[in-house]
Amino acid sequence: MVRPSWIPMFAIVATCALVSATPVRADDDVKGEVDASKMGNLDQHDLTVCKTKTGDNLSCGPAAAVNSFVYLEKMFPSIYGETLAPLSKPLGQALGQVTVGNLLGGKDFMQTAAPGGTFWDNFYKGKQDYINDKDPGSTLFDQETNPSAVWLADQLNHDSDVEILLNFDSPSFRGHYVTVTRISYDSLLGFGVLYFVDPLDGTVHHADITGDTAQLDITYVRPDTKEELRGRIVRGAGEFARGVPEPATWALMLSGLGLVGVGLRRARRRHLGSTGSVTEVSRSQLSH
Numbered sequence: 001m002v003r004p005s006w007i008p009m010f011a012i013v014a015t016c017a018l019v020s021a022t023p024v025r026a027d028d029d030v031k032g033e034v035d036a037s038k039m040g041n042l043d044q045h046d047l048t049v050c051k052t053k054t055g056d057n058l059s060c061g062p063a064a065a066v067n068s069f070v071y072l073e074k075m076f077p078s079i080y081g082e083t084l085a086p087l088s089k090p091l092g093q094a095l096g097q098v099t100v101g102n103l104l105g106g107k108d109f110m111q112t113a114a115p116g117g118t119f120w121d122n123f124y125k126g127k128q129d130y131i132n133d134k135d136p137g138s139t140l141f142d143q144e145t146n147p148s149a150v151w152l153a154d155q156l157n158h159d160s161d162v163e164i165l166l167n168f169d170s171p172s173f174r175g176h177y178v179t180v181t182r183i184s185y186d187s188l189l190g191f192g193v194l195y196f197v198d199p200l201d202g203t204v205h206h207a208d209i210t211g212d213t214a215q216l217d218i219t220y221v222r223p224d225t226k227e228e229l230r231g232r233i234v235r236g237a238g239e240f241a242r243g244v245p246e247p248a249t250w251a252l253m254l255s256g257l258g259l260v261g262v263g264l265r266r267a268r269r270r271h272l273g274s275t276g277s278v279t280e281v282s283r284s285q286l287s288h
Contacts (some may be wrong), residue, residue, distance in 0.1 A: 001020045028188035034161070036181040036195070039058070040070030041202040042097040049105030050112040061118030062105035063199035064177040065127050066097050068161035068239070071179075072139075075159060076241040083111060083135040104130055116177065120235050121167055127237065140240045146215050147236030149185035152245075155181065155238035166218060168231035173222070176200075185209065200224050209233070220237030 023189060035258035044063035051057050069084035070093070082088060086096035105112035112118045118126075124143055131139050144151050147164065155162045162180040178196040185192025195206045201223045208219045216233045 003048040009145065028155045028186055030149045030187055030192070031183065032156030033182040034071065034156050034159060035075070035196070036204050038071045038074035039179060039181060039197045039204075040093070040097055041197070042066045042069035042101055042199060044101075044199040046098050047101045047105060049102045050114055050117065052232045054115045055126065056114075057113055058117035058175045059101065059105055059112055060122045060199045061110055061286040062101045062112055063202075064163050064197070065104055065110075065123070065130075066101045067179045067202070068163060069100065069195050070097065070163050071239065072239065072287055073286060076244060079138055079241045079243070080135055084131065085139075092133040107149070114288050120179070122175065123163075123165070124235075124237050127239070131239070138242055140242050142238045142240070144238075145234070147210070147233060149183060149187065149216060151178060152183050152194075153235070155240075156180065158238075158240055160238040160240040160242070162236060164218060164233050164237075165235040167234045168220070168229045170227075173227075173229060176220075183209075188214075198223055270281075 008028045017035045023115075042063045044059040045057050046062060047057065047059040047205060049062060066085060070087065073080045073082055073084055075086065085100045085216075091099065104110050104126060105118070109122075109130050110118050111122045124141075128141055142155070152164075163177055164180055166176045166178065168174055168176070176196050180194065180196045182195035183192060190210055190212060191211045193206050194209045194238075195204060197232075198205045200252065203222055203223070206220075207221065209216050211217045218231055218233055220229050220231060223225070223227065
């Protein structure tokens, strides 16, 4: 029995799908990006969940999470719809963001409270619990201590939403959450730029980052006071929509399908050619 010539081509597709989907990059050039226009624009000052007696607002954790929820809904509408944050009427995006932010910061999720704000474990678990409550099974979660530039870039290149916790030596501003949108880092020089939505005003900003794979330092300027602070990126969290093929996997599968198409066309040509020769032999025999 002759095996059809297209079978090896499907084996190629299967093999491609199993190949590691880690993005290919030069060792000294680390880049990752998501669509910043899909992010939320919640300003933490619009939340009431954690205001101090002096008027400070410590709700950066819930606000950063809400801005990432908006991204997930706009990036993967068929998966999330508006289960995480109501963006349409009657509430609309602005009021919907505030409603979810105050809920997230409450005792059922992140337990945001003065004077400490949102502790990391409460932030990460609170976000998991909220997503799993609103849309069970929809999301894969990951976290990293002292996240490297490579980890951040890989998360972004997989279309994850990424929050990081910044730590500073300032006694009045010791920690801050932001939602990352882009990183460009030269590991050979140990220098790069990080872009993020800052919940202090709900818009995109950037900061210089330096260091190595063990620890990334950041030079951060507060958008409200313009104070320059030097700190470190100490924690990172990434959430990815379950069931969405990774970008590199899409590329490999499409490449494999292309090879299948080429194989089928060649097989068809060989089949047509062999059919023609048989016909000529039959005619020759009849003429004798």
